Amino acid sequence: xxxxxxxxxxxxxxxxxGRGAAFLRRLRSGDQxxxxxVLVFAASIFLVTVLLFFxxxxxxxxxxxxxxxxxxxxxxxxxxxxxxxxLPFIYGTLVTSVLALVIAVPLGVGAAIFLSELAPPRFSDxxxxxxxxxxAVPSVIYGLLGIxxxxxxxxxxxxxxxxxSLGFLPIFKGPIYGVSFFAAGVVLAIMVVPYIISVSREVLxxxxxxxREAALGLGATRWEATWQVVVPYARIGIFGSIFLSLAxxxxxxxxxxxxxxxxxxINASLFAxxxxxxxxxxxxxxxxxxxxxxxxxxxxxxxxxxLTIVINGLxxxxxxxxxxxxxxxx
Amino acid sequence: MxxxxxxxxxxxxxxxxxxxxxxxxxxxxFFILGYLLWYGWRSxxxxxxxxxxKPVGETGGGMANxxxxxxxxxxxxxxxxxxxxxxxxxYLAEFGGSTFPFLVRYTxxxxxxxxxxxxxxxxxxxxxxxxxxxxALAGSLALGVMLMPIVLRTTEDFLRAVPDSMxxxxxxxxxxxxxxxxxxxxxxxFRGIATGMLxxxxxxxxxxxxxxxxxxxxxxxxxxxxxxxxxxxxxIYTYAIAPxxxxxxxxxxxxxVLLSLVLVINVASRKILARSx
Numbered sequence: 001x002x003x004x005x006x007x008x009x010x011x012x013x014x015x016x017x018g019r020g021a022a023f024l025r026r027l028r029s030g031d032q033x034x035x036x037x038v039l040v041f042a043a044s045i046f047l048v049t050v051l052l053f054f055x056x057x058x059x060x061x062x063x064x065x066x067x068x069x070x071x072x073x074x075x076x077x078x079x080x081x082x083x084x085x086x087l088p089f090i091y092g093t094l095v096t097s098v099l100a101l102v103i104a105v106p107l108g109v110g111a112a113i114f115l116s117e118l119a120p121p122r123f124s125d126x127x128x129x130x131x132x133x134x135x136a137v138p139s140v141i142y143g144l145l146g147i148x149x150x151x152x153x154x155x156x157x158x159x160x161x162x163x164x165s166l167g168f169l170p171i172f173k174g175p176i177y178g179v180s181f182f183a184a185g186v187v188l189a190i191m192v193v194p195y196i197i198s199v200s201r202e203v204l205x206x207x208x209x210x211x212r213e214a215a216l217g218l219g220a221t222r223w224e225a226t227w228q229v230v231v232p233y234a235r236i237g238i239f240g241s242i243f244l245s246l247a248x249x250x251x252x253x254x255x256x257x258x259x260x261x262x263x264x265x266i267n268a269s270l271f272a273x274x275x276x277x278x279x280x281x282x283x284x285x286x287x288x289x290x291x292x293x294x295x296x297x298x299x300x301x302x303x304x305x306x307l308t309i310v311i312n313g314l315x316x317x318x319x320x321x322x323x324x325x326x327x328x329x330x
Numbered sequence: 331m332x333x334x335x336x337x338x339x340x341x342x343x344x345x346x347x348x349x350x351x352x353x354x355x356x357x358x359x360f361f362i363l364g365y366l367l368w369y370g371w372r373s374x375x376x377x378x379x380x381x382x383x384k385p386v387g388e389t390g391g392g393m394a395n396x397x398x399x400x401x402x403x404x405x406x407x408x409x410x411x412x413x414x415x416x417x418x419x420x421y422l423a424e425f426g427g428s429t430f431p432f433l434v435r436y437t438x439x440x441x442x443x444x445x446x447x448x449x450x451x452x453x454x455x456x457x458x459x460x461x462x463x464x465x466a467l468a469g470s471l472a473l474g475v476m477l478m479p480i481v482l483r484t485t486e487d488f489l490r491a492v493p494d495s496m497x498x499x500x501x502x503x504x505x506x507x508x509x510x511x512x513x514x515x516x517x518x519x520f521r522g523i524a525t526g527m528l529x530x531x532x533x534x535x536x537x538x539x540x541x542x543x544x545x546x547x548x549x550x551x552x553x554x555x556x557x558x559x560x561x562x563x564x565x566i567y568t569y570a571i572a573p574x575x576x577x578x579x580x581x582x583x584x585x586x587v588l589l590s591l592v593l594v595i596n597v598a599s600r601k602i603l604a605r606s607x
Contacts, residue, residue, distance in 0.1 A: 030506055031506050033508075034425070034508035034511070034512075035425050038417045038420045040417075041421065042417070045414060045415075046437050049440065052444070052448070052449075055451075056452070107354060110350075111351040113348045114349050114352040115352060117348075129600065130356050133359055133596055136532065136536075137362060138563060138589070138592060140536065140563045140567050141566075144585050145362060148582075149365055194355070222345060223341040224341070227344070251445025251447065251448070253538070285451075285542065286546070301451040304445055308444055309443070312443035313436075315443075316439050316440075
């Protein structure tokens with residue numbers, strides 16, 4: 001294809017000099033047309049993002065004016081009385097996401113250390129392949145397994161065990177229903193582990209080999225070299241991966257909706273059912289009657305949008321900084 | 331115990347536990363596959379692919395309309411999202427300067443991280459509210475917007491992987507830049523770009539949240555693009571949270587079909603990519 005294009009070009013040039021030059025000029029202005037064309041498409045990504053924010057902002061005018069900042073501080077969500085407070089949902093979203101990180105970070109970073117430092121390259125690549133497939137599993141499938149497999153398992157074994165051994169802590173008190181903050185946090189943890197592993201492994205692999213060799217040469221054990229030299233070198237990138245998965249966890253909808261219990265209450269116990277921002281939008285949007293109700297849900301969407309934008313922005317910067325320079329050269 | 335044996339012991343314990351972490355993470359996938367096969371395979375039948383859902387109370391029936399509906403939504407989403415991502419990617423890799431491309435790239439990464447349910451709200455306010463009813467069009471818009479940043483970044487990456495000598499060769503022969511891009515650079519990167527697009531489609535194919543209040547759902551066939559349309563992920567969700575045993579069985583079958591589809595596309599395209607590198 002390219003050779004025919006070249007032939008056409010040289011044919012055009014071998015014609016009368018005036019015509020050939022004009023043809024060439026037109027081809028060059030084709031460059032400008034092409035430039036403008038692709039620029040328009042690229043700019044539309046930017047415009048869509050701005051429009052997205054604008055629509056959410058415009059669509060939530062009523063509750064923003066009516067409740068102001070009280071929207072975030074009120075714990076009553078009563079559509080019938082037109083009282084809308086977002087606190088229970090914000091609480092639920094934060095608690096489940098933090099719980100997910102508490103479980104997923106040690107597991108993910110540990111696995112990433114194994115894959116980058118210990119496993120033979122081929123073996124490591126194959127395991128990473130499987131782990132990245134996990135990231136492709138649709139969230140509704142995590143929810144399906146959550147309802148029918150994980151929740152019964154947690155209710156029958158894990159939760160009674162935690163209550164028996166650590167029941168003096170307020171977070172493990174109260175009756176056990178199964179659907180709960182705890183179940184949502186566990187499902188989220190399972191969902192974000194692949195992200196932590198694959199990004200952390202990348203940044204760990206980007207640590208120069210001489211850092212390891214220097215530590216080992218000084219007589220450090222393999223673990224000491226990893227934990228005191230390699231991991232600190234890559235720490236900003238690892239933080240980036242954690243922020244990235246935090247953003248995922250905050251916005252995750254289906255799996256959480258299916259296991260959190262959907263009860264807008266604030267409860268210190270992780271075993272109590274709760275609600276999250278994304279879950280209330282998913283459940284109530286189609287049934288919402290009245291402008292104020294719909295717009296309150298859109299405002300929750302706006303909160304979620306801004307939250308994930310900020311956290312993602314931070315995560316991208318952190319990852320950018322480490323993969324390009326390495327923490328030690330800041 | 332001497333200090334040295336203590337250090338050796340810590341080393342062994344910690345290294346073993348990192349191995350265990352990896353083992354746990356990897357085994358999750360096999361658990362998921364195992365459970366879906368165990369529950370889904372028993373109820374898998376032809377009628378699942380060929381029949382409409384039966385009315386509540388009757389057992390049997392299938393999700394034929396949801397499978398076709400998902401196809402319809404994805405096709406239209408591709409029409410909306412892929413041109414923007416592809417052309418934008420060409421801009422970033424071939425025509426960009428320094429400031430604006432950085433802005434576009436960063437915005438795309440942020441857009442990629444916006445929760446899918448927020449895309450649903452966007453499509454709702456832009457399409458559903460003006461039209462006054464749920465439609466396939468609204469669902470496709472939500473999915474299409476999700477496709478844009480993913481396709482943009484993969485297109486850019488694969489174009490950047492094309493060696494500069496190929497561009498220089500084309501330019502040295504006197505071809506204009508757009509011609510070099512269109513006939514040399516893009517064809518050279520085409521396999522990677524197409525596979526990347528396929529991966530992006532596989533990712534949005536499993537999305538449920540943005541469809542809940544855009545394409546909604548439908549227990550019958552939907553005509554055209556302006557009617558509420560059933561989709562496989564939403565159907566799985568509705569059936570899973572319903573109180574009927576027969577619906578649960580069908581949800582498992584739906585899950586098995588959806589997951590197989592997504593995993594087959596993922597494995598195949600990753601193999602193709604690995605081979606071409």
